[in-house]
Amino acid sequence: MVKSALESIGRVTSFGTRALRDAWTPPFEWQYLLWQLCEVGVGSFLLVVAAGFALGVVMTLHTRSTLVQFGATADIPSFQSLAFFNEIGPLVTGLLMAGRVGASIGAQLANMRATEQIDAIETLSVNSFKLLVVTRVIACTVMLPVLTIFMDASGILGGFISEHLVSHLSWTLYLHRAFENLALANFIPPTLKTAVFGYLIAIISCFYGYTTNEGSNGVRKAATSSVVVSSLVIILADVILVKCIFFLFPDQAL
Amino acid sequence: MKNQNLLLGILTTGALALFAAGLFLIGNQHKAFTHHVVFYTNFQNVEGLAKGAQVTVDGMIVGEVESIQVPSGPGQKFRLKMNVDDRLHGLIRGDSLVTVETEGLVGDKFLVIHDGSEHASEAPAGSTLQSQEQLEMSKLLEQAQGIMKQTSTAIDEVQGNLNDLRAHLDVTLDTATSTIRNVNGVVNNVNGVVTDVRSGKGTVGMLLEDKATAADVRQSVANVRQTTATLNGSSTRIDSLLAEVQSRQLLGKMDDTLSNTKSATQNLNQISQQVNTTLKSAFGEDQYGEDAGTNLEQSLTNINQATGNMADDTEALKHNFLFKGFFKHRGYDDLDDLPVEQYRAGEIFRNVPESRQWIPASSLFSTNADGSEVLTTQGRHSIDAAIGQFKEIYGQPLIIEGYDPSDSESVELIRSRRRAVLVQTYLQLHYHLLPKNTAIVALGSTPPTNAGKSTFDGVSLVSIGERNK
Numbered sequence: 001m002v003k004s005a006l007e008s009i010g011r012v013t014s015f016g017t018r019a020l021r022d023a024w025t026p027p028f029e030w031q032y033l034l035w036q037l038c039e040v041g042v043g044s045f046l047l048v049v050a051a052g053f054a055l056g057v058v059m060t061l062h063t064r065s066t067l068v069q070f071g072a073t074a075d076i077p078s079f080q081s082l083a084f085f086n087e088i089g090p091l092v093t094g095l096l097m098a099g100r101v102g103a104s105i106g107a108q109l110a111n112m113r114a115t116e117q118i119d120a121i122e123t124l125s126v127n128s129f130k131l132l133v134v135t136r137v138i139a140c141t142v143m144l145p146v147l148t149i150f151m152d153a154s155g156i157l158g159g160f161i162s163e164h165l166v167s168h169l170s171w172t173l174y175l176h177r178a179f180e181n182l183a184l185a186n187f188i189p190p191t192l193k194t195a196v197f198g199y200l201i202a203i204i205s206c207f208y209g210y211t212t213n214e215g216s217n218g219v220r221k222a223a224t225s226s227v228v229v230s231s232l233v234i235i236l237a238d239v240i241l242v243k244c245i246f247f248l249f250p251d252q253a254l
Numbered sequence: 255m256k257n258q259n260l261l262l263g264i265l266t267t268g269a270l271a272l273f274a275a276g277l278f279l280i281g282n283q284h285k286a287f288t289h290h291v292v293f294y295t296n297f298q299n300v301e302g303l304a305k306g307a308q309v310t311v312d313g314m315i316v317g318e319v320e321s322i323q324v325p326s327g328p329g330q331k332f333r334l335k336m337n338v339d340d341r342l343h344g345l346i347r348g349d350s351l352v353t354v355e356t357e358g359l360v361g362d363k364f365l366v367i368h369d370g371s372e373h374a375s376e377a378p379a380g381s382t383l384q385s386q387e388q389l390e391m392s393k394l395l396e397q398a399q400g401i402m403k404q405t406s407t408a409i410d411e412v413q414g415n416l417n418d419l420r421a422h423l424d425v426t427l428d429t430a431t432s433t434i435r436n437v438n439g440v441v442n443n444v445n446g447v448v449t450d451v452r453s454g455k456g457t458v459g460m461l462l463e464d465k466a467t468a469a470d471v472r473q474s475v476a477n478v479r480q481t482t483a484t485l486n487g488s489s490t491r492i493d494s495l496l497a498e499v500q501s502r503q504l505l506g507k508m509d510d511t512l513s514n515t516k517s518a519t520q521n522l523n524q525i526s527q528q529v530n531t532t533l534k535s536a537f538g539e540d541q542y543g544e545d546a547g548t549n550l551e552q553s554l555t556n557i558n559q560a561t562g563n564m565a566d567d568t569e570a571l572k573h574n575f576l577f578k579g580f581f582k583h584r585g586y587d588d589l590d591d592l593p594v595e596q597y598r599a600g601e602i603f604r605n606v607p608e609s610r611q612w613i614p615a616s617s618l619f620s621t622n623a624d625g626s627e628v629l630t631t632q633g634r635h636s637i638d639a640a641i642g643q644f645k646e647i648y649g650q651p652l653i654i655e656g657y658d659p660s661d662s663e664s665v666e667l668i669r670s671r672r673r674a675v676l677v678q679t680y681l682q683l684h685y686h687l688l689p690k691n692t693a694i695v696a697l698g699s700t701p702p703t704n705a706g707k708s709t710f711d712g713v714s715l716v717s718i719g720e721r722n723k
Contacts, residue, residue, distance in 0.1 A: 038258040041265050085276075147270035153272045179279040181362075183306060187276050 015211070016203040019137045022130050029131050034134045036139035040101050043145055051096055052151040055088060056080065056158025064166065071168065077177035080159040085182060089152040091238055094197035097144060098230040102205040105136055106226030109209025110219040118210070124213045135208055137202040144198030148191050185249040195233050204230040255451030272680050289340035290317065293367075294382040295352040296331035301363055302387055303354055304658030306365040309336045316342045319365060336365065347374035352385045372433060584632060592653070592695045602653065602703050602716060610705075611640035614712040615658070619673065627669070629676045637715075644717045652692050655714040677713050 060080055067073050109132060114120050121128040160174045205226035212218035264274040283637060297303075300322065309317040316339040323333035338346065345372020355366050367383065375668035377383060598602055618633035656674030658664045681687050 035258065036263065036264045042258070042261040045265060146265065149269045149276070151274045152276070175279065176283075179283045182280050182283065184277070184280050187280055191273075 008060045011211070012204065012207050015133075015200075015207045018129065019134055019203060019206070021114070021150055022127075022134050023138060024043045027127075027192060028165035028194060030133050032131055033138055037143060038136045039104075039138075040097075041143040041146055044097060044100055044143070045150065047096060047100060048093055048147045048151050051092060052084075052089070053158035054068035056084070056160075057162040058161040059083060059088070059155070060159040062245045064163070068160070076163055077159065077169075077174045078181045081178035082186060084152050084159075085186050086154040086190050087238075087242075089155060090148050090197070093144060093148045093151045094194055094201070094234040094238075097140070097147065098201050098234055099227055100184040102201045102226040102230045105202065105205035106209040106222040106224075107219055109133075109206060110212045110222035111209075112152045113210065113212055114215050115220055126217065129210070133202075136206055137199060140198035141195050142175065144201075145191050145229045148194045149213070153192075154203040157254055173204060177239035185245070189245045189249065193238075193245070196237060196241060200233050200237055204233060214226045283705070285350055287490075291340050291379040292342050293336045293338055293377065293380070294333050295336065295365075295385045297334060297354065297385050298331050298387055300332045300334070301354040301356075303363045303365070307362065307530040309338060309367060310364060311338070311342045311345050311367045314342065316367075324430045334365070338367070342378060343379070345369055346377045346383070347371060348377050348381075349374040350377060350383050352383045354388050372521075520530065545588065550711050592693050594695060594697065597695050598697070602635050602718060604704075605702075608717065609644060609717045611643055611715040612678075612710065612712065613637065613640050613715070615673065616712075618712060619676070620675040627672065627676070629680055632678060634684070637677060638684075641681070641685065646713075647687065647717065648691075650691065651718040652681070652687065653716040653718065654681070654692065654694045655701075655716065657699055657701060657712055657714065658696065659711050660708045663698060666698035670698055677715075 008110055016101060025176075056212075060076060063076050063079050064073060066081070067076060106109045109118075112132070118128045118132065121131060159178075160169075160171060163169050205222075208222040208225045208229070214221065303319065306313050306323055307319045309319060309672055317337040319334055320337050321335045324334075325331055325336070336352075346367055350370040351368045352364050353368065354362055354363055370377070465473070613633075613636050617628075617636040618629060620626040620630045620633075621627055623667035654674045654677050656672070656677075658666050658669035658673060660669060671694065674696060678692050679692050682689060682691060699709045699711070700715070701707045
C-alpha cells in the first residue's frame with residue numbers, strides 16, 4: 001500500500017517534471033493553448049465570481065454577528081479583505097478549479113485514452129503529451145491567479161453589499177477600511193501561490209486521465225481521483241506555501 | 255475562435271485592472287505614492303509595536319513605522335524609523351513628542367506624533383523626535399502606594415502636633431490659675447491702701463484731711479474749671495469742625511484713601527519685590543559666572559570697538575576710488591564735521607551757487623547785556639524769508655555759514671560759529687530739519703572771492719540739493 005502510494009507519487013513527480021521541461025521546448029501548440037486558456041479561465045469565470053460574491057455576503061453576515069458584540073463592526077471590511085486576500089480567495093478558487101477543471105481534464109483525457117484518440121494523435125506524429133498535457137498545465141497555472149483576483153474582488157463586493165444593506169456604509173469608506181490594514185504581502189504572494197495550485201491541479205488531473213488504461217471505468221476513476229487528490233494536494237500545498245510566505249515576509253507572521 | 259480570443263482578452267484585461275487597482279489601493283493606504291519625510295524616535299519599551307504600524311498626527315494617519323532597530327545592549331533603546339507624509343511636516347516641530355497608543359482596548363498599537371509648540375522650529379527631516387514612554391499600570395499602583403504612604407505620614411504629623419497643642423494648653427491653664435491668684439493678692443493690697451487713705455494716713459490722707467491743702471486744691475479746681483471752660487469752647491469748635499468734616503464725608507474718603515493707599519502700598523511692595531527678583535535674575539551671574547554689569551560693560555566696549563571700526567571703514571570707503579567721485583562731486587564728506595579749510599577749498603564755497611542766501615547780522619541778532627548774541631523775532635522772519643527762496647529744504651543738506659568780522663581771528667571764529675549754531679538750532683526746531691541734513695561752518699569774516707563781498711557780517715545759507723539740481 002505504502003509502496004504503491006510512493007510509486008504513484010514518483011510517477012506523478014516524473015510526469016510533472018516532464019511537463020515543466022516540455023513547456024520550454026518547441027513545438028509550441030499556441031492555438032490549443034489559447035483554447036485551453038479560454039476553457040479554464042472564461043469557462044470558470046462565472047462560477048468563481050458567483051462563489052466569491054456569495055462567500056463575501058455570508059462571511060460579512062457571520063463576522064458582523066460576532067463583532068457587533070464587541071462594538072467593532074467598523075472592522076468588518078478589514079477582516080473581510082484580510083480573510084479573502086490571504087486565504088479564502090486563493091484556497092476556494094483552487095478547490096473550485098480542482099472540482100470543475102480537474103474533473104474535466106481527468107475525464108476528457110481518460111476518455112481520449114479509452115477511445116484511442118491519443119494513440120491516433122501519436123500516429124499523426126504529433127506529440128500528444130505536449131498537445132494535451134503541457135497546454136493544460138500552462139492554462140491552469142496562468143489562469144488560477146487571474147481567477148483568484150476575480151474571486152477576491154467579488155468577495156469584497158459581496159461583503160460591501162451585505163454591509164451596506166445593514167449599516168448603509170458608503171462604498172468609499174468600505175473600500176478605505178478594507179484596504180486600511182492590508183499590505184502588499186497580503187495581496188501578491190497569496191495570489192501568486194494559486195499558480196502552484198493550478199500547476200498541481202493540471203498535473204494530477206492530466207496524470208490520472210493521460211495514464212489510465214481501463215476503458216470507461218478508467219474514465220470514472222480518473223475523474224474522481226483528479227478531484228479528490230488535487231483538492232487534497234492543494235490544501236496540503238497551501239500549508240507549505242503559507243509557511244514559505246511567512247518565511248519570505250516575516251511581518252505577516254506576527 | 256475569434257469569440258474565444260475576445261473573451262480571453264476581456265478576462266485577462268479585467269484581471270490586470272483589478273490587480274492594478276488592488277496594488278494602488280494598498281499602496282495608497284501605506285502612503286507608498288506620496289512624498290515622505292523620515293523621522294526617528296527612541297523607546298525603552300515599544301509596547302508590542304510592529305514594523306508597519308501606523309503613525310498619526312492629530313488623529314490623521316500620516317505614515318508608518320518603517321523599521322525597528324533592536325538595541326545592542328541593556329540600557330539602550332529601540333530606534334524606530336518613521337515615514338511621515340510630507341504634507342504634515344509643518345505640524346511636527348522640534349519639541350514634538352512621540353507616544354505609543356492603543357486603538358481601543360484590544361486594538362493595534364500605533365505611534366502618535368503630538369503637535370509641537372508654535373515657537374519651536376519645524377523638525378528637520380531625518381531628525382530624532384523626543385519620545386514619552388507609556389505609563390504602566392504597575393507604575394501607577396506604585397505611585398498610588400507612595401501617595402498613601404505620604405498621607406499616612408502627614409496624618410501622624412498632625413496627630414503629633416495636636417498632642418503638643420494639648421500639652422501647651424495645659425501649661426497655659428496652669429499659668430492662668432497662678433495669675434488669678436496673684437490678682438487676688440493685689441486686690442487685697444489695694445483694699446488695705448484705701449482703708450489707710452480714709453483714715454488720713456500718707457499723702458493722700460493728708461490731702462483729704464488738711465484745710466490749707468484743701469484751699470489750694472479748691473483754687474486749683476477753680477483754675478481747672480476755667481481751663482475746662484476754655485477747652486469746652488475749643489471742643490465746641492472742634493465739634494463743628496468735625497461735623498463739617500463728617501458732612502463732607504471726609505473721614506470716609508480719608509478712610510477710603512487710606513485703604514487705597516494701603517492697597518497701593520501693598521501692590522507697590524509686591525511690585526518692588528518682583529522687580530527686585532527680576533533685577534536679581536537679570537543682573538545675576540550668567541552660566542559663565544559673569545554678572546549683568548560685567549556683560550553690559552563688555553557689550554558696550556564691543557559696540558564701541560565695532561562702531562569705531564565701522565567709522566574707519568566708512569572713512570576708508572569715502573577715499574576709495576569707487577566712491578571718491580561721489581563725495582568730490584557732492585562737495586563734502588561728512589556734514590557732522592566740516593573742516594573750515596577743506597570747505598573753503600571745496601566746490602560749494604568756491605563756486606558760490608545761486609541757491610546761497612545772505613542774511614546780515616543786523617536783521618538776525620541782538621546783543622545781550624553780557625555781550626552774547628541771541629536770535630531776534632525779526633531774525634527768525636529773515637530766516638523764514640531766506641528759506642522760502644529754496645525750492646526744497648527737506649531730505650537734502652543745508653549748510654549754515656557763519657560770518658563775523660572782528661579784530662582777532664579767534665574771536666571771529668567763535669562768534670561766527672555761535673551765529674551759525676543759533677540759526678541751525680532755529681532751523682532744526684522750527685522746520686524739523688534732521689540734524690544729519692544740516693551743517694554749520696564758521697568762516698570768520700571772509701566770504702567766497704567771487705561773491706562780490708570782501709567781508710560779510712551775518713549768516714549765509716547754502717542748499718546743496720538745489721545746487722545739484
